[in-house]
Amino acid sequence: MLCDVCHDTIQRAIRRWNGVRKSPGQKSYDPQQPHHRSLKSFYASLFTDCHICNLFCARLSPWARNLILTRLATRSALGYEGAKLGKGDYVPLCTEIELLPREWNEDESKRQPKNFWLDVRLDEDHMNFQFKVEDPKAEAIEARFILDGESMRLAGKGIINTKSLEVLSLARKWMSDCTNNHEKCCSISLETTWCPTRLLDLEPDALSPDSIRLIETGKTIPNGRYMTLSHCWGKVNHLTLTKATYNSLRDGISVFRLRQLFQDAIYTVRSLGCRYLWIDALCIFQDKDDLSDWRREAPCMQDVYANSLCNISALDAPDGFHSFFHTRDPKSIFPQIVRVPTDNECGNETERDSFILHDHDIWRREVSEAILHTRAWVVQERILAPRILHLGTQQILWECAEKNSSEMYPDGLPSCIPSESPKSLITTTVGEITAAYHSWCDIVETYTKCNLTFPGDKLIACAGLAKKIGRLLKDDYIAGLWRDSLEFHLLWTVATTDFSNLRDIGDITRPAEYRAPSWSWASLDGPISLQSDLKGDLLATVEQVSINYVTEDKYGAIRSAELHLKGVLKLIQIMEPYFPQSSSIGLTWRMHIWTGASNEEPDLHVRFKLDVMQSDFREENLNCSLFIMPIAKQSSMTTSGRTVIIRCLMLQVHDRVEGIYRRIGVASLNVNENNQAKLEDVLQQTDRETKIGFPCVEQRDGKYSIKII
Template sequence: MGSQIEPRQLNKLCQKCQQIFPVTGLWPWERRDPDQVFSGGKQWHLRDLTIDELDESATTDGCHLCRVFLDSLIPIPKLIILTNCDGYTSWREDVKTITFYLRLVNRDHDPDNYNFSLDHDVKPSYGGSSIDLKPVTPKDSPFQPSWVIRSNHLPYGYKNSPSPVTIFQPSSTTNFDPLALEQIRSWIHDCTHNHEACRGASLVQNSMAEFLEKVRFIDVGLDDTATVRLVERIKDTNVKYITLSYRWTVETPKTNLKTHNKDKYHQSIPTENWPQIYKDAVALSRTLGIRYVWIDSLCIIQDDGKDWNTQASLMHRIYTHGYLNLAHACAEFSPGLEVTRDPISVSPCVLSRTRTASSSEYWACFVNYTPSSDLARAPLYSRGWCYQERFLATRTVHFSQQLYWECKAGHASESFTGDKGLAWSRGSASSNPDILTSVDQANDQRFSTVFGVSTVWQTIVRDYSQTQLTQYSDRLAALRGVFNRFWEILDASQERDWCVAGLWKKYLIRQLIWYRVSHRHGHYDEFERIRDTAYYASFEKQLAGFPSWSWASCPTSPGSSSIAWPGHTEPEYQNEPLVEIETIIPLNSQALHLGYPGFESSALVLRTAFGFFGFDAEQLLSKWESWFSTCKADARAYNGDKCQFQVLINLDRPIIGVVEKEDLRLLPISMEYQAGRWDTVWIEGILLEEVGVEDDLPTFRRMGQWSHRYDMDTCTQQSPIPGLLGSFDTKERLEIELGEFRKRRELLPFRRYKLV
């Protein structure tokens, strides 16, 4: 352990930055009336420079503020590199000038107390973020130099902080520095003593005893002289162990646990050829006084399918009950957990000045990211298996350019830590990988109105579907631990609420109308850009084991596309299903015998009173074949020159092979409406292709999702679905139509279809 980088001087400014922020007197814009300078959305021009000038100042001259400027530009280009997208080189060459400017965000009642933000204008733009300029006060600290951000000046991402946020300036050149390790101890102590949510994650004693009968650990001892060996059936139900979250490399299989070396590993495990990350995990475990470590490649017999399935079914317990998870967040840039770093790339820049002989001020400059948003871009979490591990772990230390802490109560980092150990608390599903913790803590009323079981699961699938897997056939297996934890926390066993091919039985009708959405507006994503038929066919082969109606069968790409659901969660929206699930036919229920409450492949028998309705299928196919609109198409039915209705169709995957327009159908799944100021009805369903007859039933496979919206302002024509709704032009008329619809539905005969 150690670094070859010489420590850099923190808060050092280049000459141009010194001119902007002189250490004495007024700053340039303060020589005028700030209310006039920043009135009407005006901004104060700071400086113009090229990307090369900025890079030179930050890396060669060591300007701390220029480093912050540079980091505000870099996140999107870094993401492009990590996802193997092109464009970064040409972007840098095309950038001629970057303009930085200052804007007034707000000021409190003190006329001299301003709150600023530094922004930039760069073309072509790949995004980036603003820089916060916050007034801070010095604070005594046993660690590094530190300042406190006053509560009325907290950045947006830290508004939910459970305590005042302290800015630290780590000066070490490695995240294995003694002060950094002491910070880990401090986080652990605070979490284990003060966080009720984290303490509640432990298993009850009888469950723990049963769990320990099945799981293995690596006994690493408490010092460097201890023999490293494999152990099983530990009797101590209070055992503490560390887990490891990392990416396999070509070196990993060389030391795997196999059937032939299992007995030998019980005596001693040779560590000479271990990957560096294993050695680091052992060193940290001993430093923290934790004797046992769990590492998948050494605790699961890799050439025994039965053992692999058994251990996979325990994954939610392995990570949830672990004392601490060590995450190799910067997996692509370091072979081990230790990372060398330039201190100015980790520490916020603090500007100091003396306005008068007796008055000193301090201002902190930092890119406005929370620890959770930093981690969202970490290479490790682009991997599907690692998403599950992060989701399940009770508490995790992420090893990257700096240390990040994450537990069920919140986040922190070496740079931003609250007085109670956390700088940012849990509170939003989108930024919290373990949103079930919030659900578990909430009472039933809050759970039903704020989260909703179906909404929680949709958030999980949205985030997980953006990850990568070496084998796409593992797409549901790599989420099995999350299935099990979801199942246990919600006590779904009481209702036999299984997870069927990645969708929950209780909410299956609503969850059938998922769709693939692109996140890179104006750019083709991976599957849109590469048009080689063999490429698509390879995904078809890997995902063929999943039913077409499951999101698991739909290829997505990290950072570019994911699975989403239409609809609204506000209480005023009401939903009525238009189909019934008559039968779920499991095609692979082996996992049920292993304690996994679900099956990954099945067919559905649907009952519905509303049949398929027609659309311009030829138009859809021609648009797809000409790449007019990738995975999207408008299908219209016309009555003369007047558009009677419009359906937006999202294809799940590229069309491979021949598809006859006569075989395509639109099946309505649900109707959602809002009876309020704007009276609108959404009809949503799935695009199907007829594939024959099975079990004497017309059989279809899913090809996409569709939605149709009409309201009293835009649609005076009758619904395109026979027997559904007539035209309406007032709220009262909509209520009448809904009543008539329910009466008709009771009289309509049901049809049965099979979905595979």
Template sequence: MWSPPSGFESHVRLLSRIVLGAFQQQATSHNDLGRVKTNEYCQRQCTGCGEICDLIRWGEVQRRQDSSFEGCSSPRMVHHSFLELDYCARVSGCDTCRTLRRAFLLEQITGRDVESLTNPDLQSPVYAVLSIESSGDRLLLTSTPPQKPSFSATVALNHEPRHLVNDPTKGHARLITDFQELRRVVQDCHQNHECSSRYRWSCRNPTWLLEIKDNNHIRLVRGPERLVDYVVLSYSWGDPAEMPAAEWAKIKGAGTKTKDGVPVPERLNPFPAWHLPETMQDAIRITKTLGFNYLWIDNVCIPKGTNWDTEASLMHEVYGNAAFTLVASSSSKATDRMIKDRLAWSHRSKAVKLRGKWLHNTQMSLDKIRLESPVARRSWTLQEERLSPRILYWTEQRWYWSCPESQVAELEELGHVIPHSNSLTRRSPQLFLELCRTGDIEQLHEEWLDIVEAYTPRDLVEPRDRFLAIAGLAVRFYSAKAEAGGSFISEEYLAGLWRDNFARHLAWSVAKGANSRQNLQHIAPSWSWASLPLRMETRTKHAFNPSAHFKFISVIEEKVDSAKAMASPNCARHDSLTRGRTMEERGRGVKVVEVEGRFRRFVSENAKQESWDAIEWRRGKRVGFNFGAFPGQDLYARHDADGRIISKDAHSGEIVGQLDYLVPDESPKSPFTPYVPYGSEKEIMCLELGESAMLLLVKNPVWGHQETYRRVGVAIGYENRKGFFYGCETKTVRLA
């Protein structure tokens, strides 16, 4: 076992002693929250925690008046800052403050979060609110520095004490991970679960692996012919704009160079692990400590000059065949340490009781870790998670294990193992793989829409990798349908959408109009979500009943190599993997499709434009529309800030659409405009997708075909105008 550097903790302690002297002097002058006494339970309690007793007393009064009462108290200040709370817990020994301190630290996912929490320049008062709920009472803690992200935490209140299954503070503070417990969890999954037999894709290893040698040395080796147990690292490279140039150079420099198509000898021969960035170094240590000798890291194991397209489409094998995927949730960038002192466990754990209620810490939810860690902001890591049967999430203060049969949190207070429900409606990292295995086609399409929602807000270093970063998911999706339906299926991958449910997949929308200058329509067609700028929030989940008049006809244009095009995805002699890879490669190049559906204008030719403020109606939190000032008038209006557009005929209900792009402040130099210019709203046409879903289109001036249109938005859920397409002609149009 190695000893990680503890300089950071020492630095925090030194700063806290200096800063808290001033805090204590300030507290003494008006309210000494840090003064400690012994309460009726023989526990040390500071004056600030007496405020929590008053909150519990308030809750008792509410319950006596109304046994079914639910609600929240007013906030009470417990300490003037987190550093003051930390000082009280560490020096004064207040048992309640130790519980509150641990609660704050357990809510911090990354090392950067802990640094911000303990930064003297980011301090603000710590408040507590009592939340009375039928499921149990909770203390909600918050500290919100001005113009800085707020810190929050939760402490549960119970009638019985709850103790840690494996208390790390017994005997002495355990500031580093107990790998014995983690090794037992990993081995239990591999020996007693069906994860490997159900979800392992093939017997192939990745092309290259890192072999871990003795004395903290590693070397790059070709994947052995027989399948070996290897670990995969999923991590965030970091934002080069937020780090020194030398750090980014170190991260980029970790890539394996080649000579004559072969990795350089410096990588094929054993070399020290410290040549790699810190996150990778610690991943190597974790892998070796858990008994595994092979590790796959994208930047190292995909040598420069490798066919990146081919490797990207093989990701479902790389992650699906791994012993587990190690997600570096604690690292904001590849030069961050994963293994370090865990400050939450630096004090002895003790059951705390106030006014008959036992206080205990709760673990952070796995969903929060998945959605809020730096890894979740990187596009490539989405498929790394969704394609992995077994995942180890490594946060700053504890680890979490997730596989299709169980989820385990380190030092879990509530029974240690949380079995999954058999219901496929639950949210879990492995739901996509489970649906692929069971062949539930309808749910699989819903899961793809969820993947799109999770993918579009993420960032990419290279926008051209928009499709490559989910290529493995597309291959796995197609393979699941091919194996369910046999060798000949009608499914096609169409620039991030799927043919069999094309109308449903077309009905995506943006949460707010995008910056048109950042569009990616040189990479994907306008009707694909992949044409949106990076880091865009989209919505794909809504009630959808397909229109009987809509029909997908054919692909008109695709940009794909002729050699790839010759490999038919429906060729029976190819296995589902080969057909899936061919389908994904073809699908990236689809540009123009032909569809059929009911078609009409969105805004009538006689409509007059009105301002949005003139028709919007507000009463408190209620928002709607009031057309009373415009009786018998066709009108339309446009919200400049978010891209909403409304169309209303004189004696019919209104339809509210959402435009994909906002109008820029300055006219672009290029004649191509993905947005609808002001004054051109009457040129918008609409194509029916479902009973209450339509595409908003304008003619595409780039194409010579007179019925070629590009997408500019969508309208969904127009309950006030269900007969909008009644009697309209069915028309064949091309979407580009």
């Protein structure tokens, strides 16, 4: 339902829009409409179960919600229309609604009044500003809806609990429709005979109907397909497969000995008519003193999910002791219907237009931002599984290659609701080389935003996706990069919006325990941008790559690696920041490039990103241990004319005698194309540089060969 304020505001906004649309020559339309004018009004709407106001409240940060619903609520009830924050700033307590047509057309006759954006936000000039005073990280507080005049089939009646057989029967219908009718999904063979090494057999025993047992598929051939489970492990100990528990699991145990989440998964799989289930914790040995089984099984992980019938996704259970079934208000899964009076030519109200109020962010909030999808392992589980049943806090949802659905929209989400699946990140067509490279860059960006319980799994947890891309590229996999594009991909960066973006110290870290060379993005913890659109003329060449793997799997863990790179070296100094009080990376640091010329200009226009934040570089500058090596260049038109952009690796000497370096970041130099002298200073070794000599493996033809580890 909607509160009176929301309903009246929407009606008023649409009627104003209709008035503009029907008036020849009139184009003026104010999209912003007053909404709740006081906290008392907003607070009261929450108790009427207003769909819009409650979703808007859910968008508030915990700090903001506490401010509104507790500390300020009392004052508003006493008659105050505003309240003072700790810093003495007076805050007007008001919200506004903005209503705009989703398809605006300057031609009045073609304007469609049946489809609108509806944004609800705090007053931008007041409330939002004050929140950011108290919480600098606070983002714009806004809830977005869509008013859709098109008809569609919506959910029937709501069920109070997602464990209901009626709810799961919908999931069974989705799966049947997918396996029988979806062309994209049916291209995956349903007759596959591949099975994981072990499975849980869920067929009830006649004597123990609540029992399950672990089977070795090499000895006991499964009679049917299997499903998988994606879940959060949590930090609490629980029953897992170990040498000590193997016999009891093989002989059969009661499901009630398992943690609640596993019980829920078993109930769900049985309800969907499937007999077998694969759960990592119960199908791979978890002995901490013997990782041999895990090392054998980890390289097969992509096959486990890719060959499953369906993956069960426990979206918001933080650990195994939480259920992924939830009790909810049945009304919460119904889209709201808004009816707006329509005036006839005489100005009399004759009928009402009906609009469906869609929650624009429902898929993002329920699925994409779920706790489960902060786990790095789940990225490949979600992409590789042919179909997924998501168990959310408010409803169950379906995801496959052809359709995304939910209880609210059982026939598929409307196109106006963004529900992009990471399955779209990966191309499946052999020969689409460029698309495959782009896919890998997108996967790395998504993957590195997620967390790993064991940081050493960085390369292992995405190995399945890498193998899939590798089959398309027919290229050698090099510690998270690809050989044919290696020079360009060495220029990956930490994922900030631009070179001058301010970031807190510690956002990006390099773990103490080795897992990848410094030239690989896998050596860092934190979001990475592996740019797919880099191009231009190469200025350096990878001569050789040597990698020592932990196992025989070249997509797996690395023990050591080194890369031989040949190019021009330039000694640099990184100077004090312009604003030393800021913990920043980028333009606030100054870089001086030493070319050895007697009349050197003080600084080029240099932008750079460090891989890991560092407080100062005095020791490195004193020891002359910082260098850049130009990797690629390209021309670009700017306001000052044609500019040559030179992209470089930033390096620090690790071993002067052996000519070994470590990567510390990337730099971008802009030089006017007409300034040939400066271009030559940067792109060539000067006589003075050659005479002095820099740490290297070999110096030949005006270039240095170095090792990077």
